[in-house]
């Protein structure tokens with residue numbers, strides 16, 4: 001509507017100028033000069049007229065226009081960027097002339113329209129978006145979006161509609177974003193002018209919860225909790241708690257702890273920060289690293305019992321060895337991150353400086369960890385990943401061999417009751433050895449491996465039994481010697 005008014009004003013002025021220029025040849029010389037001067041002066045004042053018209057039109061127009069510039073001072077305007085993504089997605093669904101570009105940190109091709117004048121609708125209300133200058137002019141001027149809507153919808157557009165646009169824009173951006181895997185650099189390489197505490201690469205692990213073999217009910221619960229956490233920003237605000245969550249994944253090697261972390265990142269579309277604690281020299285460095293992580297990310301410390309002196313037993317021993325340590329020369333290369341430093345990292349004041357973070361610790365030995373580290377509230381969810389059950393095997397068979405059932409399943413089911421095998425070992429046996437899938441030979445090789453494991457476990461138990469019997473006999477013999485006073489107890 002408003003665009004039409006502008007076109008009309010422009011064409012009227014141009015028509016007027018053209019008519020005057022044509023007619024002037026019939027006028028006397030003096031009048032011609034005056035006319036030329038008038039036209040020239042009018043053209044010079046055109047910008048002033050334009051501004052005047054602008055005010056005039058906007059005063060009487062029933063339409064309101066909001067401008068979103070690309071930059072706000074020196075800083076890029078986040079609202080512009082979210083609107084650009086939102087409008088880009090909006091326009092590409094209808095347009096037939098598109099421009100494709102692969103933007104940095106984006107995993108997919110971004111499609112945009114060349115002439116960005118798009119109408120949009122929200123709650124039955126029509127609005128218009130215009131990008132100025134149009135991308136097709138390839139102008140170096142700062143860009144800005146104009147939002148045009150009718151006065152009577154002011155509250156709806158400036159409130160819920162703009163909230164919707166920003167939220168959608170951010171969500172589309174997050175969906176298109178290529179996830180990154182970060183790992184901490186040793187502090188000797190940190191530069192004072194460049195923020196290079198972390199190195200990153202594209203995260204391309206395809207693990208998903210669908211491919212993880214575990215109890216389906218447990219899996220569903222984990223997915224539901226993760227999904228509701230990722231949307232619970234307001235809920236945490238209401239509770240007055242920092243928006244973060246701690247997970248402890250424990251179980252024998254090869255049971256899927258690292259796989260689950262990748263699946264979490266893929267489910268939530270979060271980046272992963274893999275923190276190598278042994279290269280962190282002290283608590284201050286740990287805090288610095290924490291402040292350099294982004295919101296909505298997963299911070300992982302793998303094999304926490306091996307990374308740090310955080311085991312319950314070692315804690316008790318530490319007081320005994322403290323004196324000795326103080327006398328011994330300080331080794332600069334060993335990490336001096338303390339248990340309290342790590343506890344502060346997870347839920348101290350500094351831990352709340354980013355939002356939507358998930359802390360994940362993994363361990364093979366949960367019993368060795370200090371209870372303070374894994375108490376509920378700090379590590380909210382303890383997930384045990386264990387040896388492969390028959391149910392988990394069926395999931396792996398479906399994933400690896402596309403099998404729902406097979407005559408050998410019964411035999412395999414019995415073997416799983418009699419012996420233990422990690423999902424990693426089961427998966428290895430189910431992996432077709434040749435290019436062509438041959439389910440029979442894969443299942444047979446699994447049966448062989450399970451039978452071997454059963455035999456080994458049996459001979460191990462027998463050995464343990466014999467040793468125990470020998471020990472018992474030895475003790476009895478020793479006791480009888482003392483009884484007969486042939487030997488005296490020390």
Ligand SMILES: Nc1ncnc2c1ncn2[C@@H]1O[C@H](COP(=O)(O)OP(=O)(O)OP(=O)(O)O)[C@@H](O)[C@H]1O
Nearest residue numbers: 211212213252253254255256257258259423424427
């Ligand atoms: N529960 C599982 N479901 C599907 N695949 C699994 C599972 N557990 C292990 N695997 C397979 O085994 C491989 C090794 O698993 P993963 O690295 O996750 O084990 P982990 O528990 O982290 O072991 P570690 O304690 O040694 O770090 C994975 O690449 C995956 O293919």
Ligand SMILES: [Mg+2]
Nearest residue numbers: 257258259302
């Ligand atoms: Mg692992």
